[in-house]
Amino acid sequence: MLNDYVLTIISNIGMISLIALSAYLLLVTGQISFGQQAFFGISAYAGAIATTLWGWPFWLALIFGSGLAGLAAGLIGLLTLRISGMYFSIATLAFAEMIRLSLFKLTYQIEIDGELVGPNGAEGFGEIRWIFDHDISVMEYTLLIYGVLMLVLVGMVLLERSRLGMIFRMLGSDALLTRAQGLNPVRYKITAAVIAGFIAGLGGTLYAHSFTYIEPQIFNVMLGVHSLAYGLIGGLGTVLGPLIGVAIDIGFLESIRIFQGYRMIVFGGLVAVMLIFMPRGILDEARVYWIKAVARRWFNA
Amino acid sequence: MLELRSVSKVFGELSALHQVDLSIPPGRVSGLIGPNGSGKTTLVNIITGIYAPDTGKILFNGVDITGSTADQTTRFGIARTFQNIRIFSRMTVLENVLAALISLNDQSWRILRGYAKSADDPQLKIALKALETVELLNEAGVVAAELPLPLRRRLEIARAFVRDPELLVLDEPAGGMTPTETSTIASLIRERIAPGRTCLVIEHKMDLISDVCQHLCVLNHGEKIAEGSPGNVLEQPQVIEAYLGRD
Numbered sequence: 001m002l003n004d005y006v007l008t009i010i011s012n013i014g015m016i017s018l019i020a021l022s023a024y025l026l027l028v029t030g031q032i033s034f035g036q037q038a039f040f041g042i043s044a045y046a047g048a049i050a051t052t053l054w055g056w057p058f059w060l061a062l063i064f065g066s067g068l069a070g071l072a073a074g075l076i077g078l079l080t081l082r083i084s085g086m087y088f089s090i091a092t093l094a095f096a097e098m099i100r101l102s103l104f105k106l107t108y109q110i111e112i113d114g115e116l117v118g119p120n121g122a123e124g125f126g127e128i129r130w131i132f133d134h135d136i137s138v139m140e141y142t143l144l145i146y147g148v149l150m151l152v153l154v155g156m157v158l159l160e161r162s163r164l165g166m167i168f169r170m171l172g173s174d175a176l177l178t179r180a181q182g183l184n185p186v187r188y189k190i191t192a193a194v195i196a197g198f199i200a201g202l203g204g205t206l207y208a209h210s211f212t213y214i215e216p217q218i219f220n221v222m223l224g225v226h227s228l229a230y231g232l233i234g235g236l237g238t239v240l241g242p243l244i245g246v247a248i249d250i251g252f253l254e255s256i257r258i259f260q261g262y263r264m265i266v267f268g269g270l271v272a273v274m275l276i277f278m279p280r281g282i283l284d285e286a287r288v289y290w291i292k293a294v295a296r297r298w299f300n301a
Numbered sequence: 302m303l304e305l306r307s308v309s310k311v312f313g314e315l316s317a318l319h320q321v322d323l324s325i326p327p328g329r330v331s332g333l334i335g336p337n338g339s340g341k342t343t344l345v346n347i348i349t350g351i352y353a354p355d356t357g358k359i360l361f362n363g364v365d366i367t368g369s370t371a372d373q374t375t376r377f378g379i380a381r382t383f384q385n386i387r388i389f390s391r392m393t394v395l396e397n398v399l400a401a402l403i404s405l406n407d408q409s410w411r412i413l414r415g416y417a418k419s420a421d422d423p424q425l426k427i428a429l430k431a432l433e434t435v436e437l438l439n440e441a442g443v444v445a446a447e448l449p450l451p452l453r454r455r456l457e458i459a460r461a462f463v464r465d466p467e468l469l470v471l472d473e474p475a476g477g478m479t480p481t482e483t484s485t486i487a488s489l490i491r492e493r494i495a496p497g498r499t500c501l502v503i504e505h506k507m508d509l510i511s512d513v514c515q516h517l518c519v520l521n522h523g524e525k526i527a528e529g530s531p532g533n534v535l536e537q538p539q540v541i542e543a544y545l546g547r548d
């Protein structure tokens with residue numbers, strides 16, 4: 001039987017996969033964002049406030065938190081429209097830090113059962129008790145996380161096969177050429193930013209209710225860097241790429257005792273090696289085409 | 302068809318185009334030639350909306366399209382290839398051509414539908430027909446980055462004409478090619494692409510220009526120095542001087 005430690009690692013993989021998918025979607029469109037942790041954080045706070053302080057049902061809080069994250073991502077997308085490349089990356093990092101530092105100033109507490117509950121600046125936000133109040137076991141919550149992840153994965157696979165998904169890949173390949181095909185990149189960059197913000201937001205609300213305590217420091221730049229690295233390690237040719245990246249980092253490096261204390265060194269080295277030898281990850285576009293062709297031949301045979 | 306009136310463009314201290322008037326007649330292949338730095342690519346970039354002119358007007362079918370963006374000019378019916386080949390290198394050859402057709406559907410919910418998955422999809426048929434025209438049908442499933450240069454040029458041409466544009470702009474379609482490859486691409490343009498279409502070909506290679514163009518315009522130092530039939534234009538002293546220099 002799976003013990004709670006293993007379940008916690010598995011649920012961690014699920015939640016972090018969502019922010020990795022968020023960063024992946026932007027990478028596909030050619031945008032390197034160091035700021036997806038901000039949308040994860042916005043949704044973590046908003047979703048937790050909705051269930052803990054306002055007594056909203058979890059599903060509504062999840063949609064509210066993620067919707068708010070998507071909206072914030074759209075606004076930041078609008079503000080960063082005219083910049084690209086390194087300047088875009090730095091701008092997303094700056095916005096994310098702005099939001100994280102704002103969370104240090106966020107105090108919104110309500111008295112519940114004689115106790116003040118809610119975000120309290122640097123002290124964070126504890127007492128997010130939805131899973132306890134509803135007697136949800138670790139196993140049940142893990143299943144909930146993977147249910148959401150599966151929905152997102154199915155949605156993203158459908159997106160990749162759609163015309164919109166193709167436009168995202170066109171943008172990632174050559175924005176000017178995409179424009180020359182009669183498409184306005186602005187519209188699609190904003191669309192990608194909103195979807196990516198929403199997906200990161202799903203992870204954020206799930207995270208807050210899983211750990212029952214959040215603080216601004218959790219949503220620091222390292223979370224954003226990791227999210228990006230997952231796609232770059234796993235590959236940008238398929239939606240499964242970032243999941244492979246997360247599994248390698250959290251499922252392997254973090255959970256194997258031999259790497260304890262050295263995880264970041266090994267992970268950083270792995271990213272560097274991958275960028276040199278496989279710049280678009282293990283499952284890059286060429287390998288995905290090859291796998292598809294082999295599968296097709298095998299099927300036909 | 303396309304008319305440029307007194308179009309000028311300045312980059313810093315450099316006057317790339319100065320008061321250029323140009324008229325592209327419908328149903329014919331027009332050529333735009335000139336030495337390096339004469340302003341040909343700037344002119345093409347202005348026609349296709351990549352740059353906006355500083356002064357002057359661009360009329361397309363009588364409509365003022367001055368200052369339109371690249372996506373708008375494509376929607377108006379102008380499609381182009383690029384001097385430095387631009388392809389969606391990580392997509393297949395077929396996907397590259399389908400990419401040009403996507404904007405025909407991007408104003409509706411159909412943007413969320415799968416693209417060209419069934420054999421009877423009209424867009425798939427159009428794309429395959431375009432690949433057949435440029436003899437790339439056998440390479441449809443190949444990742445575009447793996448194509449050699451002459452086939453990349455063909456892919457660019459297929460992607461440009463698949464939308465059936467009113468004006469097809471080919472920017473150095475034989476750039477980087479050997480004489481044999483140039484002759485092959487010239488035949489392809491003359492026999493399969495140009496008939497019944499309005500084309501503007503920008504090229505250095507005079508054999509290709511003489512082979513495919515019925516109308517010619519010459520630029521030098523950002524100014525138009527000659528216009529007319531190829532036979533007539535290529536014999537004009539100012540054109541010879543622009544290419545060969547003074548004695």
